[in-house]
Amino acid sequence: MATPARTTAEHRPAVPHSYASHLYNADLAPAGKRTWGTYSIFALWMADTHAISNYTFAAGLFVLGLTAWQVFLALLVGITIVYAGMNLMGHAGHRTGVPFPVLARVSFGVYGANIPALVRAIIAIAWYGIQTWLASVALVVLAVQLWPGLRPYTTNDVLGLSTVGWAAFGLMWLIQLVILSRGMETIRKVQDWATGPLVWVIMLFLAGWLLVKADFDISLTDSLTDLSPGQQLHQSVAAVGLTIATFMTLILNYADFARFTTSHRAYRVGNLLGLPLNFSLFALASVLTTAGAIAVFGEAITEPVEIVARIDNPWVTVVGALTFITATVGINIVANFVSPAYDLANLAPKYLTFKRGGLISAVLAILVMPWELYSNPVVVNYFLGGLAAFLAPLVAILLVDYYFVRRGRIDLDELFTAEPAGAYYYRRGVNPVALQAFVPAAVVSGVLALVPAFSVVSPFSWVLGVVIAGVIYYRRSATIRVAPLPSEVISCASSSSTPTESRPAPS
Structure with a gap:
């Protein structure tokens, strides 16, 4: 796996004309001032x-x-x-x-x-x-x-x-x-x-x-x-x-x-x-x-x-x-x-x-x-606990996408673009592959975490959630695998150096 090149996004741009106002504000933009040591x-x-x-x-x-x-x-x-x-x-x-x-x-x-x-x-x-x-x-x-x-x-x-x-x-x-x-x-x-x-x-x-x-x-x-x-x-x-x-x-x-x-x-x-x-x-x-x-x-x-x-x-x-x-x-x-x-x-x-x-x-x-x-132990254990079981598949999808599908190449400009031709627009702004990976993984993880019959293995429910979501997402994303590109290009309104990717074909 190729290691993504180090880049920074030091400058927070004014709202570029190509950005959708319903996807962008200063707090969601790439960090400008970095002070956390x-x-x-x-x-x-x-x-x-x-x-x-x-x-x-x-x-x-x-x-x-x-x-x-x-x-x-x-x-x-x-x-x-x-x-x-x-x-x-x-x-x-x-x-x-x-x-x-x-x-x-x-x-x-x-x-x-x-x-x-x-x-x-x-x-x-x-x-x-x-x-x-x-x-x-x-x-x-x-x-x-x-x-x-x-x-x-x-x-x-x-x-x-x-x-x-x-x-x-x-x-x-x-x-x-x-x-x-x-x-x-x-x-x-x-x-x-x-x-x-x-x-x-x-x-x-x-x-x-x-x-x-x-x-x-x-x-x-x-x-x-x-x-x-x-x-x-x-x-x-x-x-x-x-x-x-x-x-x-x-x-x-x-x-x-x-x-x-x-x-x-x-x-x-x-x-x-x-x-x-x-x-x-x-x-x-x-x-x-x-x-x-x-x-x-x-x-x-x-x-x-x-x-x-x-x-x-x-x-x-x-x-x-x-x-x-x-x-x-x-x-x-x-x-x-x-x-x-x-x-x-x-x-x-x-x-x-x-x-x-x-x-x-x-x-x-x-x-x-x-x-x-x-x-109310029912609410705490089943409602909040059930939601927590959904987090592991989400973690798997984000990490598999970043490291294995994109190989670290992300176009920051496209994250704030609502054009149908945008790299992350997929189908009406939603990636069906992510949902196909998340739903079954969350169901399995949630059942193992919440059904009393599985109490012996409930502490490990997240493991199966990670594996199922990660494998499904990786295999289903094979058709949108990005082509190799230069490690760094100018992106984010031409204000910072960041990796990018070619636009994947819709799933």
Whole structure:
């Protein structure tokens, strides 16, 4: 496979006459100013991985019966595969400079790209609301501890939340909206210093405090349950699969971030530090903290906030609670806001910018009443889980198209052209080959992920989704394989050097 030549899209053109206004705006155009260096990508992953949910996931594997070293090894293998996926998608994002929904136009068509964009947006909006609500719950607990007089206002019910609950939810919603409304550069600065590093301080403090209390009598080889070797192997492999499935959302839209990186090295090294290294160490700290909690409190505690609350020091409780609230906001911004902001803007670029798409996402996150979603396991496991199973086939289609069908040759001008003769117009703006690959792969992946009879293999449903979608797309695209071209030509309104391709024949 030929390696695509490195190019940049440093200049953001004014709207050229050949571009369709309903496909183009400044936020969807190739990135102009690129300021995301290695540390910013590293901090992005700290913001994403230092979540209470990831702590609970790692601690839960230990409680289920794996030893500390088995949990660490399983998560290291899983996150290393995730790291490879991020680098593959990051290459396309950095090289073209366009966000995920625009990159998806290459394989799905200039209008068909709204299909993967909306799938990603629906998942993100639902979880954006849920994460905002979870942060507000922690804020309510903190507020009542600091001001006990508020307790009576936590027992009434107004559309599912108490008075204090609504105030906390509204405050968390507003704080995030202020950050997000200032654009990607502000998001970068906030995540660089206000999320991941703070959580590490608290996690190291908790692990150290518990180790001292336990007289350092914590084993990395003991199991809490008597799982057989076969059961331990299955749990370990399942942990690998679930780790990859969890990060499938960000693999899909990683171009949203890689497009702003200063070089290929910046996102690759940032990914290396933030994923295999940082995630694995965080998982190890989570397991050690859980083991320490068992030694000190006599029970497994998989919620770090609860451990903080048991330390008899009000300052530790306040600082710890605020830190984990901040961490929840951090993962929410990275994983659940940026993508729908771009995805919704892609629906109507003439009217919707990144900020307007983000505002719509934030409003929808309230209207879905996330506290009701989260309290309904049917909705969480089947609706949100089912949508997540659809992401793996989308990732496969984008990567197979970029690396094996196009071989990295993308004409940026054509991504914003609605002419029937356009390279990515296909049939009425939709590539039927992408749909023929996506639908069966999504059905199979969704059935394996959601039907109880397949629960044993559900952690690996994404594997079959990737294989089916990738193979079908590659074979069906044989008739539109691009001819070899010079590695670089002037494109994007003659303002940047970028690879291109000859226009494929309609499928």
